[in-house]
Amino acid sequence: MMRYRTAFTFVLLAFCFSNPSQAAPEKVYNAESITLSNGMQVVVIPNHRAPVVSHMVWYKVGAADEPQGDGVSGAAHFLEHLMFKGTKAVAPGQFSKIIRGWGGEDNAFTSWDYTAYFQSVSKDKLPNVMALEADRMLNVTLPPKEIASELPVIIEERRMRTDNDPQSLFSEQMRAILFASTNYAVPIIGWRDEMPKLNRDHVLNYYQTWYTPKNAILVVSGDVTMNDVKPLAEKYYGFIPSHDVPDHVRPITPDFPSPTTLKFESDELRQPMFLEAWRAPSYIMDKKEALALDVLMETLSGGSSTELYQSLVVEQKIATDISLSFEGDSRGEGSIWLSAVPAPTVTLEKLQQAIDRKLGELVKSGLSDEAFQKAKTRMIDQELYARDSVMGPAMVVGQGLSYGLTLDDIETRPAQIQAVTLDDANAVLKKYLDPVSPKHLPVIGFMIPKEKAK
Amino acid sequence: MRIAFAALILFMAPPAQAAILNIQQVTSPNGLKAWLVEDHSVPVVSIRFQFKDAGAINDPKDKQGLSQILSNTLDEGAGEMDSKAFQAALNDHSIALSFQSSRDDFGGSIKTLSKYQNEAFDLLALALTKPRFDKDPVARMIDSNLVRIRSSMTDPEWMNARLTNAVIYGDHPYAMNTGGTISSLPRITPDDLRAKFKTQLAQDNLIVAVAGNMSASEVSGMLDKVFGQLPKTSKVQKIEDAVFDDQPSVTLYEQNIPQTIINMVIPGIKHTDPDYHAAEVMDFVLGSSGFGSRLTEEVREKRGLTYGIYSGLSEMNHSSILSIGAATRNEKTDEVIQITKDVMDGMTKANITEKELKDAKSYLIGSVPLQLTSTDRISAILIGLLSDNLPMDYMEQRTKAIEKLNVDDILRVSKRLLEIKNIKIILVGHPQKGDHYKIVSSLPNVE
Numbered sequence: 001m002m003r004y005r006t007a008f009t010f011v012l013l014a015f016c017f018s019n020p021s022q023a024a025p026e027k028v029y030n031a032e033s034i035t036l037s038n039g040m041q042v043v044v045i046p047n048h049r050a051p052v053v054s055h056m057v058w059y060k061v062g063a064a065d066e067p068q069g070d071g072v073s074g075a076a077h078f079l080e081h082l083m084f085k086g087t088k089a090v091a092p093g094q095f096s097k098i099i100r101g102w103g104g105e106d107n108a109f110t111s112w113d114y115t116a117y118f119q120s121v122s123k124d125k126l127p128n129v130m131a132l133e134a135d136r137m138l139n140v141t142l143p144p145k146e147i148a149s150e151l152p153v154i155i156e157e158r159r160m161r162t163d164n165d166p167q168s169l170f171s172e173q174m175r176a177i178l179f180a181s182t183n184y185a186v187p188i189i190g191w192r193d194e195m196p197k198l199n200r201d202h203v204l205n206y207y208q209t210w211y212t213p214k215n216a217i218l219v220v221s222g223d224v225t226m227n228d229v230k231p232l233a234e235k236y237y238g239f240i241p242s243h244d245v246p247d248h249v250r251p252i253t254p255d256f257p258s259p260t261t262l263k264f265e266s267d268e269l270r271q272p273m274f275l276e277a278w279r280a281p282s283y284i285m286d287k288k289e290a291l292a293l294d295v296l297m298e299t300l301s302g303g304s305s306t307e308l309y310q311s312l313v314v315e316q317k318i319a320t321d322i323s324l325s326f327e328g329d330s331r332g333e334g335s336i337w338l339s340a341v342p343a344p345t346v347t348l349e350k351l352q353q354a355i356d357r358k359l360g361e362l363v364k365s366g367l368s369d370e371a372f373q374k375a376k377t378r379m380i381d382q383e384l385y386a387r388d389s390v391m392g393p394a395m396v397v398g399q400g401l402s403y404g405l406t407l408d409d410i411e412t413r414p415a416q417i418q419a420v421t422l423d424d425a426n427a428v429l430k431k432y433l434d435p436v437s438p439k440h441l442p443v444i445g446f447m448i449p450k451e452k453a454k
Numbered sequence: 455m456r457i458a459f460a461a462l463i464l465f466m467a468p469p470a471q472a473a474i475l476n477i478q479q480v481t482s483p484n485g486l487k488a489w490l491v492e493d494h495s496v497p498v499v500s501i502r503f504q505f506k507d508a509g510a511i512n513d514p515k516d517k518q519g520l521s522q523i524l525s526n527t528l529d530e531g532a533g534e535m536d537s538k539a540f541q542a543a544l545n546d547h548s549i550a551l552s553f554q555s556s557r558d559d560f561g562g563s564i565k566t567l568s569k570y571q572n573e574a575f576d577l578l579a580l581a582l583t584k585p586r587f588d589k590d591p592v593a594r595m596i597d598s599n600l601v602r603i604r605s606s607m608t609d610p611e612w613m614n615a616r617l618t619n620a621v622i623y624g625d626h627p628y629a630m631n632t633g634g635t636i637s638s639l640p641r642i643t644p645d646d647l648r649a650k651f652k653t654q655l656a657q658d659n660l661i662v663a664v665a666g667n668m669s670a671s672e673v674s675g676m677l678d679k680v681f682g683q684l685p686k687t688s689k690v691q692k693i694e695d696a697v698f699d700d701q702p703s704v705t706l707y708e709q710n711i712p713q714t715i716i717n718m719v720i721p722g723i724k725h726t727d728p729d730y731h732a733a734e735v736m737d738f739v740l741g742s743s744g745f746g747s748r749l750t751e752e753v754r755e756k757r758g759l760t761y762g763i764y765s766g767l768s769e770m771n772h773s774s775i776l777s778i779g780a781a782t783r784n785e786k787t788d789e790v791i792q793i794t795k796d797v798m799d800g801m802t803k804a805n806i807t808e809k810e811l812k813d814a815k816s817y818l819i820g821s822v823p824l825q826l827t828s829t830d831r832i833s834a835i836l837i838g839l840l841s842d843n844l845p846m847d848y849m850e851q852r853t854k855a856i857e858k859l860n861v862d863d864i865l866r867v868s869k870r871l872l873e874i875k876n877i878k879i880i881l882v883g884h885p886q887k888g889d890h891y892k893i894v895s896s897l898p899n900v901e
Contacts, residue, residue: 049495050826084745093755096745101813103820120824152758156713160761160781164610164711222827268710271604305542313594314538320597341601374546381548384567388496390827449604 027411028383029393032226034233038242039214042233043407045221045393053222054391055129056118057137058398060217061210064112064183064332065248072197074190077110078154079203083117084108085146087139092146095132102128112184113248113331114402120391123223130236137211138240147200155196158189166268170447171275177260178277178443182251184332214242217401221394250332253279259441265448274340274348274355275445280326280432282334284404290328291416292424293336293432297326298375299367299425307371311358318346318354331403336432348446356435363434366426380414475826477836477846480670482677488662489836489846490673493829497568499666500833501578503681504841506661507690507771508560508654510632516641518899519634521555523595523642524650528553528562530591532580537591540577549574551581557628558771559841560655565830568667579680585651587644596639603636603900610781613707613897614715614882618777620898621705621880622719626696628773631899656688657681663836666829696773704879705892714787714883715779718794720873722767722774725842731855732867733767738814739806739864740797740872741765741778746813748797749778759786763794776871787885795877801868805861819853 031045063076086092099106104121117136119129162168172187179185190198218237220229283290301308301324312319320341328334342351387393400410409416431439478490510521529544529551531537544551547570553562566574606612616631623629634642660681664673698721723733741749741764749763763780778798782790825831839848887893 047827049493050823052823052827093745093751097813100743100746100817103816103824105821105824122820122823149756149758153754153761156759156782157761159711159713159783164713164715164781166608167605268608270607271601273605303541303545305538305545310538314590320594320601341598344597344600378545378548381567384497385548385565388498388828388830392828 026415028386028413029397029411031393031397031407031411033407034226034230036213036233036238038238038240040233040237040240040242041217041401042229042237043217043219043397043401044224044226044229045219045397046223046225047221047387047390047393048223050390051123051223052120052390053123053126053220053224054118054120054394055126055133056116056219056221056394056398057133058114058116058217058219058402059211060114060215060402060404061245061248062111062113062115063186063188064250065210066183066186066206068183071194072190072202073186073194074154074188074198075202075206076115077189078150078198079206080108080110080115080117081150081154082142082147082203083136083140085150086141086143087135088141089135089139090132092143095136098132099129104129110188112188114399116398116402118391118394126220126224126229127232127236130232134236134240137213137216137237140207142200142204142207144200147203151196151198154189158192158195161189162187163192166264166266167447170262170264170445173264174262174275174277174443174445177262178279178335179253179333180256182253182332183249184330210245212242212245213237213240215245217398219394219398219401221397222390248331252333253440255440259444261444261446263446263448265450267450269447269449271447272342272348272449273447274338274342274351275447276338276355276442277445278336278432278438278442279440280328280334280336282328282330282332282403283409284331285333287409288424289428289431290326290334291420292428293326293328293334295372295375295379295417295420296367296425296429297324297336298379299372300324300362302375302378306375307362307368308358312340312354316354317343318351319343322355329399329403348448352444359433359435363430367422367429369422372422372425376417376420379417383414475832475835475849478670479846480664480673480677482674482682484678484682486657486660486662486677486681488664488673488677489840490664490668490670491832491836492667492669493665493832494667496829497667498565498829499568499571499574499664499668500563500565500830501662501664501676502561502563502830502833502837503660503662504559504561504837505655505688506559506659506841507692508659508688509556509558510630511557511627511693512650512654512691513630515630516638517646518630518638519599519632520642520646520650521560522599522633523592523639524647525553525555525560525562526595526599527587527592527647528581528585528651530595531586531588532577533584533586535580536586537588540581543573543577547573549577551578555632556770557632561837563830563833571668575676575680579683582655582680583683585647587647587651589644592642592644592647596642599634599639600636603633607897607900610709610711610713610715610882613709614717614779614880616897616900617705617707617882617894618717618719618880621703621878622698622775623696623773624699626772627691627693628696628770629899635899636901652685653689656685658686659688659690660684661837661840663833663840665833665836693772698773698775698876700876702876702878703892704881704888704890705894706881706885706887707894707897708884709882711883712783713781714784714881714885715781716787716790717880718778718791719878719880720776720871720876722769722776723867723871724774725769725844729863729867729870731852732859732863733871734818735811735814735856735859736801736806736864736868736871737765737767737776738818739810740801742767743814743817748801749780749794752793752797753780753782753790757789757793759783759790759793763790784884785886787881787883788888791879795874798872798874802865802872805865808861811859811861811864815856815859818856822849822853
């Protein structure tokens with residue numbers, strides 16, 4: 001249940017980040033944007049289907065902006081929880097209850113690059129939710145008593161999401177190795193042994209440093225127009241003074257001389273699995289390559305009729321499942337992830353060899369033009385679905401703007417996809433996924449079930 | 455826990471205001487019926503359908519998972535098209551087709567852009583008339599379900615759900631694993647799939663819901679084209695209601711993990727019961743609302759014992775339960791259980807406050823429009839109403855019924871339902887063991 005404030009990864013969002021067709025209007029969302037005098041961006045995405053709005057405030061800051069190397073982690077996500085623990089005007093724990101009493105829903109989430117708070121309510125409650133959200137942008141009190149009772153809650157959250165499950169623990173380790181020495185190596189929720197050290201100063205410093213109007217974006221999607229929203233935004237957010245924020249530091253992981261292979265043997269595992277991850281540029285680092293990578297992924301692994309599944313699962317019968325995905329929606333480095341499940345009698349080593357062989361062949365032959373064109377069409381078709389929701393467009397627009405895209409980047413994505421050439425896709429295939437000499441050596445993970453000792 | 459919540463969504467979703475949702479009934483020339491909500495704001499169509507009582511309750515015990523495998527293979531080739539050709543035709547037109555089996559019913563859904571709707575309906579009609587069940591794709595789907603089960607075996611919530619089913623349902627068919635077991639899945643053959651397909655998916659147990667960019671006359675044509683060739687009558691298993699025995703119990707499956715996953719279950723209430731809406735309010739105040747609920751307040755907000763604690767009413771055709779789920783560090787398991795019992799008991803001793811009543815009503819009525827924001831959510835609400843045999847103006851009726859409730863109604867239903875002396879508790883983790891704990895050494899219906 002994503003019922004409430006939760007740690008959030010952007011893997012989930014990647015797939016709805018796609019776009020319209022040749023016949024569709026040039027802009028995907030027809031969003032309007034203004035900037036208030038204090039620097040806060042306001043974006044409105046009209047959608048008059050039901051008399052409701054989604055109101056979101058996105059802060060352009062996340063777990064990767066926490067101070068590094070101080071032996072503490074998880075402040076960004078902990079603050080997100082504590083934003084519900086009271087202001088000068090609203091008592092601790094009341095925020096969500098008030099929204100619920102209006103028939104609305106609310107939640108919040110934290111990623112490495114952004115943090116967002118949102119409410120879905122009937123449109124007549126828009127001024128009310130704005131008043132509440134603006135209040136906590138300025139006036140959070142962070143009472144020590146509430147901090148003390150919430151700290152065990154986030155530790156339970158970590159146990160539930162990660163520590164209870166060896167597969168989650170292993171993913172966390174792979175990521176830490178992949179992004180070694182950078183901010184993306186640290187889990188959003190924090191390391192198990194570092195979370196208990198979180199205190200009021202950590203969250204207060206983070207709040208005072210980053211939570212300010214010019215580092216925030218208001219996104220309102222639903223049964224309203226900019227004419228409705230502008231005066232409200234000016235009234236509730238416009239008077240809040242802004243201060244400067246530091247630069248976002250996003251180091252690049254060094255290239256090491258040898259590939260890393262992690263072998264995780266455990267008697268708690270029952271299913272062998274093969275994982276492989278490579279670093280890659282994000283949209284902010286290299287937009288052209290990131291786009292080509294997205295189209296490449298769709299071409300090779302966009303459904304069971306595409307190349308990787310057909311070759312390794314259907315024809316060679318060496319895998320039971322395989323998928324390839326690209327995480328490029330970030331301010332710093334992106335990554336490519338491959339996961340595969342061996343067929344019943346196949347060893348992980350044999351599966352790895354087959355995958356390498358297949359990638360090698362693809363690098364040599366290039367993609368089929370037909371498969372490549374179909375992948376682009378699918379991605380553009382997806383955009384026609386994108387408007388079929390109130391919350392969805394607010395998520396896509398808010399996320400993109402938060403990690404550093406422009407509204408134009410988001411609105412014209414279909415044309416950008418259309419402009420990717422077969423050569424572009426083949427070039428990134430060769431550059432990042434060549435098994436012989438990839439630009440960045442991969443981190444490889446074997447998950448190996450061990451017989452339980454009786 | 456998962457199961458309880460999944461069912462809950464269907465029941466929470468249906469609320470309010472007929473003015474917002476204009477449902478039309480469409481009848482085709484051949485007499486097939488559908489409910490339709492037209493909406494031309496986006497070029498998208500969503501269709502959901504169900505074959506009532508054709509779900510996993512029909513699976514033979516030694517072939518648990520048969521319905522699930524049918525749902526996985528119906529889109530793996532039909533007519534002249536093999537698996538790859540069929541999947542490519544869907545994929546190339548960005549058509550989302552899927553089938554699902556619950557315990558009770560077998561269902562499917564298709565979502566398409568209007569520009570591809572003819573292709574979509576042709577493919578669906580083909581899947582529902584000439585599915586191939588070729589040996590290879592059937593084997594692939596069985597393998598991938600085995601992978602799913604083995605991967606889930608590190609997920610303590612999944613383990614708890616398996617154990618809960620066995621504890622609650624005992625010998626009843628609901629105790630079987632809808633997803634199959636490691637030994638049952640390999641026994642399933644293409645012939646088993648064909649037999650189920652031929653006998654259980656028919657016009658007499660079919661319900662259809664449509665939302666989006668389609669007119670009534672288009673829907674009428676679609677009905678005959680897609681469903682017109684199905685057999686007239688189905689042959690499905692009739693089963694007895696599950697009986698909830700009144701023996702309290704604590705069942706533990708020990709796992710070496712830092713938390714204990716707790717599930718507490720008591721009998722629930724059917725949606726046809728006159729007190730159902732009072733029970734919705736009770737459940738909201740108790741725990742379904744998350745923040746603001748008494749359980750979240752006591753267990754999370756005041757004591758920091760959990761990240762989440764929820765209650766939920768859930769209902770199937772032959773059973774209704776109320777369950778409460780939470781996860782806490784092992785050493786606090788008893789404390790969480792005790793607080794939960796105290797909160798439940800408290801609701802049977804005194805009226806909820808007028809403020810709690812008002813907030814619950816506002817949410818249960820006011821959140822309805824939030825569900826009406828996308829085409830497939832609207833079709834999901836429609837199929838939920840049809841599946842439960844509810845009238846077209848159910849949402850309006852529900853609003854009126856909830857508005858009328860007073861605190862005495864809630865106390866009455868709390869006294870009736872929140873009977874903690876019969877509670878069944880299911881634990882997965884490493885808590886301190888009580889004398890009366892029943893320890894199980896392996897998960898039922900997994901291997």
